[in-house]
Amino acid sequence: MTVELTLPPFDMPVELSDVDLYDPQTYVLADQHPTWRTMRAKAPVWWQERADATGFWCVTRHADCEKVVKDYRTFSSQEGTILASVGVGDTAGGQTITLTDPPEHAAIRVPSMRALGHAVVQERTPFIRARVTELVEPCDDGEVDFARLMRRLPMVLAGEFMGIPPEHWDDIALWAAACVAPDDPAYALGANPAQTLRLAHHQLFAVFRDLVRHRRAHPGKDLISVLIEITDAMSGRDKPLGEWQVLLNCYSFILGANTTTPNVASHTLLALTQRPELWPRLRDDRGAVEGLVEEGVRWSSPTHHLVRRATADVELGGATIRAGDWVSAWVASANRDEAVFDDPYTFDIDRRPNRHLGFGGGPHYCIGAPMSRLALTLLFEELVRRYAGFELTGPPTHLRSNWINGLVSLPVRQVGRNAPC
Template identity: 80%
Template sequence: MRTLGHAVVQRRSPAIRDRVVELLRPCESGEVDFGHLMRRLPMVLAGEFMGIPERYWDDIALWAGACVAPDDPAYALGNSTAQTLRLAHHHIFACFRELVRYRRANPGEDLISVLIGITDSMSGRGKPLDDWRILLNCYSFILGANTTTPNVASHTLLALIQRPELWPLLDDEQARAGLVEEGIRWTSPTHHLVRRATADARFGDVTIRAGDWVAAWVASANRDEAVFDDPFTFDIRRSPNRHLGFGGGPHYCIGAPMSRLVLGMLFEELTRRYAAFELTGPLVHLHSNWINGLVSMPVKAIAR
């Protein structure tokens, strides 16, 4: 989709950088919970591209987290997993329904306006997308953004804290680009994807029948010794880095250019401002077997 293509992302990059700089301002106080701070990082992008008013950003980040990790105390919205899921989905769809209604009356250059303007190729009649399809697209996009990019940011900073010798190397733009790609591979924010086979297939010594459920473990693939040299080493010089952090083929992540851009900006601003970071408290991992997340990561920023 050209709305999220490289050229459009680059054109909006000055405004996105300003948002990133503002997001990182709490680091100036010295100590900050980086895991919690990064909740807002995907909204810097998604909010900008989808035309979501900033007053919704924190709520959407919370609801998106509750949709994928309803058992985690940080995202509990109700007294049970089922209630949390119901409330999270109700709130997020109600919010997007309101935004779609507004954009139908006041179209702009945002993703929601684009979705309103395209036709449904599946209908074969060239009809505009109905509200339900628009809502599902918004939901998929916002969940993808909120469950991946912030966790790559936190896990990558953690990897740097554990390897302080790498920090001085990041003054170099190429090294920062390598850091982003290795951070995505290393984090593998989506542990696995579950799909249903549409036809019989043979995978190694295993026969998969049409209708079988299949779990693809992305985190395992990103540490495949047949693809990566020394896969259990965090190596910002790794090249090539054929990770599956953004998927592949027709299912390649539509938000990949946006994610790479904001992660690159994030670490450029961090390394420009600070000499290092230190952990100041225990890590709290997201309670999920699907998303590799950090709910809490208290750190101290060391000024240059």
């Protein structure tokens, strides 16, 4: 039974002519690490041809991926940041925090930091701790689907920071998942993927429209109020941030939170079910939990890739990329690069430094990193405080997506309650 799609079988040969990093089904069936390892060694900047569709460059080494995400002048986010945008662009291009380049990007990012920065995160820690404790309570009762339980984790964060009432959290988490993988049967809302995507977008935007109207009438310190303030401050300039743009940015934040945090939690617990010897140490040492979270982000690399579009001709990893070409930086591969990480296929909670690119890099470095680090730390502190460990009760199911390294289902059971400490 293949349970962990984070380790390559070391003897598995891969022919470059067989590689297809686009096909979402590939990611359900097998681990892509043998492919990425071959590409780093033989073709670190490789052109993926696609029949009847635009091809794209695949960048797999850490140093090259870092260059792509940091050098925003040469590699623009403006037209799309995921493979689905290759050749067609993103209709929200130039309008959201994710899909703008500096200096326009700073106009959205800098004020948004006010609602999400370290100081605010610290102030909200007691509230987040209480919510995280509630979240794991169902584990008391025996078998749970941990991946399903974790869908709520990002809503504890985004819900709190965006001022979204808890009655919307479960729906929003489901719609966000359907937007990421509309062709995964677990999230089918309509008769086909296109209908699922339309429905999920429609529902999400309807909820946000109401929340934005409410915040206009009752401004607070939350992120939606900040996004509205940005709109007003920019009015009168040549490109005002209108209500539609506020909605698009709400969507960016919700997707940023929901596509990643639950999957780090689930992949990390999965790794621990296979390394039960780590559990007692985690219980006794808070520093070890922080190391666990950082290694969990590297290990799971929830965003497989980040896409950019070249604005000029550039040499990278021995290849010539032309202006206008689409470039995908495979963060998941960079995070196993032997040139940067000792024993990259070992899950090592003592790895320091841990120079993973799981949160990206450069101007678009994840704005939710401080709060997701906090929530994941609180989550694992609570799990190790409460239980003696976890075991799998069935095979995990992987998400059908070339973008997100997701677990749709992770059936587990706690192996005993700890005495209170």
